[in-house]
Amino acid sequence: MQKRGKQLFPSKKIDSFENMLMLNSPIKFKPTVQVFYQPNKIFIRSNGYFITIPDDNGVFKATFELLDGQHTVKAISEKLITQFPEASEENLTDVICDLDEQYLLEKSDTAPSKILTDYDLERWHRNLDFFNSYCRLSDNKYGAQAKIKQARILLLGLGGLGSHILYDLVALGATDIRAVDFDKIDLTNLNRQILYGEDNIGQLKTEAAEQRIKQFCSQLDVDFINHRISGAADIERLLEGREIVICVADKPKEHILNWLNEACTKQGIPFINGGLDTQRAVYCSVIPGQSGCIHCWKTCVEAKSGDSANLLQAESAADAAESQPAPAIVPLVSAITSFVVAEFVRIVTNIAKPVATNKLLSVDFDTMQVKPAEVWQRQIDCDYCGKGTHDAY
C-alpha cells in the first residue's frame, strides 16, 4: 500500500491512466466516505478530514454520481466524454486516480478472502471497514483481517497486561494463540486484570483465561500452557510454530527480555515487549533482520553512559530476588496494552510501519503522552541480530 497523499490532485500519479482503464471491476466510494454537493463545489469527508473541490462546470459532480458501484472506469469515462466533449479521456481518468490516491474508492465486486467465513465477515465487519480505509483499488480489503486470523501468536504472561492483551487479540479476530503463565489469581490482581473475577481466585491464570476467552469467542485455536519460563532455550521451545511474540511476562523481568531477545533473534521472529514502571508504562518492538535488538540497545547504552549501563546491571541483579513491589493502576495498563496491540496490527498486516522499533516508547500517567524514553540503532556487529547495514524502520 502507498503512503497517504496530502493533496487532492498532486501532479504525480501513482496509478497510470492505462492501468485504470484496464480495471474491469465496477467502482464506488467507500461506505465511510461522505460526499456533499453544494453549488459550484463539493465537500468530501473521510478519515476525519474534509476536502473541498471547486466544480464550476459540474464535471466532478457528474463523475462522482457515476461512482455507484455499477460502472467501470472505462464506462464512466465514455459516459462523461459525451457529456463533456472538451475533456479528454485521460483528464477524466485522472480524477479517478486522484480519488484512489486519497483512499476514497473501492471495487464493488471484491470477493471475500476464502480464509474468512460468513461468521468472520459479520463479527469483524467494523474491522473490515477500518482496514478498507487503508486500501487502494489495487488492494484486497479482506487481506488484513485474514492475516490477523491466521497469525500464529505466542503471548507470554496472562497478568496485568497479558489478560488485557488476550482479550484485545481475540476481539481483533486473532484465533491462533499460545498463551503462557505460571501464576494463580489472587484478590490483588483484580484491580486491573479484568479477564478474571472473584470466582477465579486461587485458580491458575491459564485455566481461568481459557475458560473466559472461549465464552467471548468460540472460534478459537488456543493453547494455554501453565509454565514458568526459565531461559532462552525454554522460550525457543515455546516459539515452535509461532510467527510473532507479545511478551508482557514480568518474572524475572530483566532476564526474560534477554532470553526473549536471544530466542527470537536466533529464530528470526518479531516480538513486542511491554511493561509497567510505576508512573509510566513502556514498550518496544524488535524485528530481527530489520531493526536493532535488545542487545543493540544495551550496547548503545553502554557506549553513551556508564551510569545507565550500571543501572541496567543493578536492575538485573535485583530481578533475581523478585522482591520489588509492583505498583500498577488500570489506566496505564489499558493504555500500554492498546499501544502494544496496535503495534501487533501494524507488524502483522503491514497497513502501517511499526512505530516502536529501535526505541523504548513511554507513556507517563501525568500527561498520558507517548515519548521515546530510549533510542538505539542496529549494531552491525551485534552478537544476536548482527550483520545488518541499515535500519529498515
Ligand SMILES: [Zn+2]
Ligand atoms: Zn542486535
